[in-house]
Amino acid sequence: MFLAILRRDLLLSIRGGGGMFQSLIFFALAILTFSLALGPDLALLAKVAAPILWAAAMLSTLLSLDRIFQADAEDGSLDIDWQATDLPVLLVAAKAVSHWLTTGLPLIAATPVLALLLNLPAEGLVPLLLSLACGTPALSLIGTFAAAVTLPLRRANILMSVLTAPLFTPVLIFGVSAAESGGHDGSRFLSSILFLSAFSLLSMVSLPFASVWAIKSNLD
Amino acid sequence: MFLAILRRDLLLSIRGGGGMFQSLIFFALAILTFSLALGPDLALLAKVAAPILWAAAMLSTLLSLDRIFQADAEDGSLDIDWQATDLPVLLVAAKAVSHWLTTGLPLIAATPVLALLLNLPAEGLVPLLLSLACGTPALSLIGTFAAAVTLPLRRANILMSVLTAPLFTPVLIFGVSAAESGGHDGSRFLSSILFLSAFSLLSMVSLPFASVWAIKSNLD
């Protein structure tokens, strides 16, 4: 069941300009646009590279949220999947995992290239990647929860964004802090990374159940 | 006909977390995220304020494109509207105008506040607003065209972005150039603004027809 949904969602995400490329393209575009707008000042770029990458990652996650449940709710496949399983939390988990695999993971994979374009100092790359790896799972889980809550409001991105942004902010702040302190400030780096991991773990054990409950209240 | 479609689209855009708020929220969020990520360096912020505002405007336009035609195509109302009119170019024009009114205009309206947050120097505001006013119509028209071309590929944001971004780039480059040179470099400002206006005008007289033609090829 879990695997079936995961597999289907992965298929859909690479099919016909599906979600995976969408997030990736948006991530790349956001970074290109900003660096194009900032112009050819290399020192400035190096300074803002890590924050820009984190901000872009967060924005592209935010934008991908309405494909978690909304499309399924509209075409009736959410009904089918919901009715097919005895353990709805598996359905939610599959959705969150597939969201991370099609959004978080590709972003992390694309980061080295984009970091190069942004002139990020070489020693900053590993901390950045680590911070993204620890932080993006939390983003996917929070996003899944927000999508579940806003289910009946079709394409209600406004509410979704307003709900998600406050929860995303701590991740962003600690993510940037970890990425920036990586090279030189060992203890700050460690504490930020620990916070990110704790936040992700906490989301993992609580939010799927909260999401199931939200969907249950929203079925119509 | 033109007015009927315009009015309906405006209604839809303010209804139930519709498109208007969506673009606006995204615009604000993008700017907040980036300034949050950049941290509390006011001088740096002031320097990147105009480019960031332009980049965010472009990104939020890019993201709003799939509501121009895709939703209409899916629920069958594009068929109705297309069949209702003898002059399809009016339909396309109504779509482009309503897109601008619900995306470009609110962004311009929100810019003064966000510019304040970004610590944009006061004398930079008017040039920035002028450059947005001259540039955003081109963005809406190009977007309408791209949406028309990718009509049969449901929610093909990837292709849409890839097709649009190159056409958006000149607007972004000249827009930032105008916004940045505004205070001090009169001739560069003037030439950039002229370019933006020319680009918008050119789009206005050519792209609606190109879009009609694209829709015609795409009807299915």
Place this chain on the structure above:
Amino acid sequence: MTSVVPPAPSRSNSIYQMANPERFDRLAQGVIPWIGGIAALLAVTGLYLGLFVSPEDYQQGATVRIMYVHVPAAWMALFCYTTMTISSVAGFVWKHPLADVAAKVTAPIGATFTLLALITGSLWGKPMWGTWWAWDARLTSVLVLFFMYLGYIALWQAIDDKARAARLGAIVCVAGFVNIPIIKFSVDWWNSLHQPASVIRADGPSMPGSMLTPLLVMGLAYSALYVWLLLIAMRGEIADRRLERLTKDEPGNAKVSGLRKL
């Protein structure tokens, strides 16, 4: 128009209603080896002149030799897009199916040249400007050109109906053409890291002959290479469509309805 011509089995393959692709195919088959030979000959000459005969630059030293690969690649990047635009317009105005095919298969070739210009440019940029990449108008606009090629290719791939893909590709290509002058003149309009034109300019080239000659020879070599690849790719595309038509017309797939009164 109505009753004389039997209904076309499929518009997307209407290319076969004209005898002319077959003629093109035969013609191309004969010409391809010759063009390939010419391209190879020119390339060998150009590389020899460029790498061994021409002088080192007094500022740049031996790295200047990257020029003989970089500059013609950059020219071809622009030239291929222009060719695509012209073919698209031709396909649109004269409904000549070969023009659509030419536009379609030029895109990957042009994308490759663009990528080559980008890579050689960055390789050159590291010693010259101290960075692989900078967000400068010229470099960015070439990157954008690369994306335009990719977008065009993706459009063809995403749409199953060939006739429709040709129509949409054509209009996208023409709309994207505005970027070509921007790339060309980007060095003049913005203060760019990249140097301004020294060969193709209004008042004639401003480069010493010992460098200009190998550069021009390499330019010709690249052009011949393009024509060679183009002809091969066009033949391939035509063969593909023929194959597709054969499989589509298999008995059982051709269920065409008509009206019967009850």
Place this chain on the structure above:
Amino acid sequence: MTARSMTPGILSSNSIIPCAMTVDQLAGGRAGTLVFAGISFTLAPGEAIVLRGANGCGKSTLLRTLAGLLRPFDGQINFSPQTTEGNLEIPAQMTVLVGHTNGLKATMTVRESINYWMRLYEAAEGADKQAIDRLRLGDLLSRRTSTLSAGQKRRLGLSRLLICNRPIWLMDEPTSSLDTATSTMVLDMMDTHLDAGGAIVAATHEPLELARAEKFVLEAA
């Protein structure tokens, strides 16, 4: 326009310009694949055609082609409107299609949808009232279309026919998901349209007792 607004209610929305449709050797299809060919018929004002045929035989494709929403591969569709003195402006579009989808916006109410069509088609005053009465939408006016039942959605979708004032109705499975009473009502509505000089092409799998209709089957030749 001015004349119209001065005499509200007199010019009902049924004052259509009768129009004949001649279809000659029409061929068409989807995504480059031929679906039907050699279709010829004439439809005079007051006449109706009922199309039948197996799933996937091309009924919807034919209707969309007649509506101008698909390019014909070959052949001709001609319209000959019968102008009388009073009707000088002839609209270019003579047909209206109600397809499988109803073309409703989920977040608009029934009232708003009807008002939108009134403006879209520049309909004569009173047409909305007539449509609402005829399709018994009165109780549903303030409901969002997303909260309607399947049959209620279809009823709203069909009400557009009465608003648009077009002589030729193209109907794709008009009675699908309608209850028996409403189906009868829709048949009545079609009869009234034929009486007023309109014409109809309808595709259906259901009995559809339209007395004056010629019946055709669309099938593989």
Place this chain on the structure above:
Amino acid sequence: MTARSMTPGILSSNSIIPCAMTVDQLAGGRAGTLVFAGISFTLAPGEAIVLRGANGCGKSTLLRTLAGLLRPFDGQINFSPQTTEGNLEIPAQMTVLVGHTNGLKATMTVRESINYWMRLYEAAEGADKQAIDRLRLGDLLSRRTSTLSAGQKRRLGLSRLLICNRPIWLMDEPTSSLDTATSTMVLDMMDTHLDAGGAIVAATHEPLELARAEKFVLEAA
């Protein structure tokens, strides 16, 4: 699981666990508004109920409530599966609903949709082949679902019933937009399901000649 994969084709997808459904004083509705109340019935294996009623009377709402997709306002729905020795694991879900929408993904092909359902329901091997044969989807396997005609989509939507191996089928207007031949075929399919010990609740506006069905009208009391 292992036993199944060792005997492919022997355990056909029809080997359902028969299950009776008892509904007691059920009340339900939409968006907080009561739509139906006081519904009680028992449905034994091999039995069918056909629901009729005017548009908007609440047929779909009732079916969705029975399917567990809407919370009942009041009352009880109980399932009593009839376990035999061979069937020790009883799934918690006894019903499957085919609603107005078919639940298809536009960009997936017919084959991919069927494979997905096979995995989703952990169906016995061969169930896909049977579904494809029964609903004549063989020619359409490589087509994207967005390019199917209305009836073809419905056929694919109904094929899920044969894959999911659930004893109680809840069908909302199963034959809508199907041609006559396919409707008959679907009726056959329902008969087979009843013979195998399944049960059916179907809402419809069409005749639906199901011999063994009790017919109910849902109407305002």
